[in-house]
Amino acid sequence: MTVETIAVGQEDHPxxxxxxxxxxxxxxxxxCATTPDRSPELWHRYLAGAxxxxxxxxxxxxxxxxxxxxxxxxxxxxxATDPSGEVVGGLRVQGPYTWVSEVSSLTPWIGRPGAADLGLMMARRIPRGVVESRALWVARDVPHRDELAAAISRCMAHxxxxxxxxxxxxxVASFTADRHRASGAVVAQAIPxxxxxxxxYRTVPIWWDTRTYRVFADKLQYLLMRGELRAMGLAEPRSRRSIRPLRHGGEERRAYGR
Structure with missing residues (x-):
């Protein structure tokens, strides 16, 4: 797993x-980005908070x-942890997926409009690698909650x-979509x-494409993401973010989330 080889910064990091x-x-x-096996105590504290x-x-x-x-x-x-070490937010990730049938979060669309299109959308992307973020939460009444929520959204892109x-x-719930758009996510608008x-709730499917998310991300969020990737030992592919072409990798921008 890639995360095992990533260099970590300061020794006092959680x-x-x-x-x-x-x-x-x-x-x-x-x-902290880790695994349940490597950090079982942190995993159970994250899950208890969720x-x-x-x-x-x-x-x-x-x-x-x-x-x-x-x-x-x-x-x-x-x-995410505060200075005392308390877990105040986070998310978990599944995948990379092999089959559409593994993606249980598609179940709510079964028998509803958009189910077939969403399944096809997933099937097209799985060969190139799809991971899914789930169980996202941020503690209520913590200082700088909005900023922390934005950081957790960036983790979905990471x-x-x-x-x-x-x-x-x-x-995700539709009322959170703008926050995720800021980190480069695109809502699959063709899916009701x-x-x-x-x-x-009105739940919608959203996508990040590691090759093009920077085109859609807000400038501040993008700059933060670049720094966070470097901190985690990952080099972002070179890009010319100022150019916003209509097509990315054969997919039209307007159809990015389709």
């Missing part, structure tokens, strides 16, 4: 030399806690870089949203 990490320059929180956050909003079933607690389905996870995949994928995990 990752404790086991994986990759960076400090978010805006919120001040440390963010369970509490999901329970607060009455959608704990979406976390699938019992199915994921052993860490077997999680390839990588990000955990995940495919760390796992040698081209694409990042997630299904679904009421998941219940009628209070």
């Amino acid at each position: 990752c404790d030399g086991r994986a990759a990490g960076f400090r978010d320059n805006l919120s001040g929180y440390e963010i 369970r509490m956050a999901y329970r607060h909003f009455g959608n704990e079933q979406a976390l699938e806690y019992d199915a994921v607690v052993d860490g077997a389905s999680t390839t990588l996870f990000f955990a 995940a495919p870089h760390l796992l040698n995949a081209r694409y990042g994928f997630a299904t 949203p679904v009421p998941y995990p219940d009628e209070r």
Whole structure:
């Protein structure tokens, strides 16, 4: 796994030399990218926080806690910690996927408009590498919460870089889409949203393409992402970000998320 070979910075980093990490320059929180096997104690603290956050909003079933607690389905996870070491946010990552049938987050679209198109979208990308971010949460009432939420969104863009995949994928509440767009995500607008995990939400599929996300990211978020990738020992491919061509790798910009 790529994350095992990434050089880590300072010795007092919460990752404790086991994986990759960076400090978010805006919120001040440390963010560690590691695995459940390498960092089991951090994994369980991240998952406990996720369970509490999901329970607060009455959608704990979406976390699938019992199915994921052993860490077997999680390839990588990000955990944000405050100066005292408390976990205040994070997400977990699945993949790279081999088959569309592995992507359980497509289930809410079964029998609904857009199901076939979304399955085809996934099938086209899997040969080039797809990883999925899930169980994203940020603690309530922490200082600089908005900045931390933006940093966690950037981690969704970092995940495919760390796992040698081209694409990042997630299904998110529509009201969070602008935050993810700022980090280069594109909403699959051709796919109608679904009421998941219940009628209070409109969930939409979003994509990051490691070859083109920089074209769509906000300037500040892009600059932060470049620094974070360097901190994790990853060199971003050269690009001319100022040019916004209509086509990227044979796909039209307007169809990027299709």
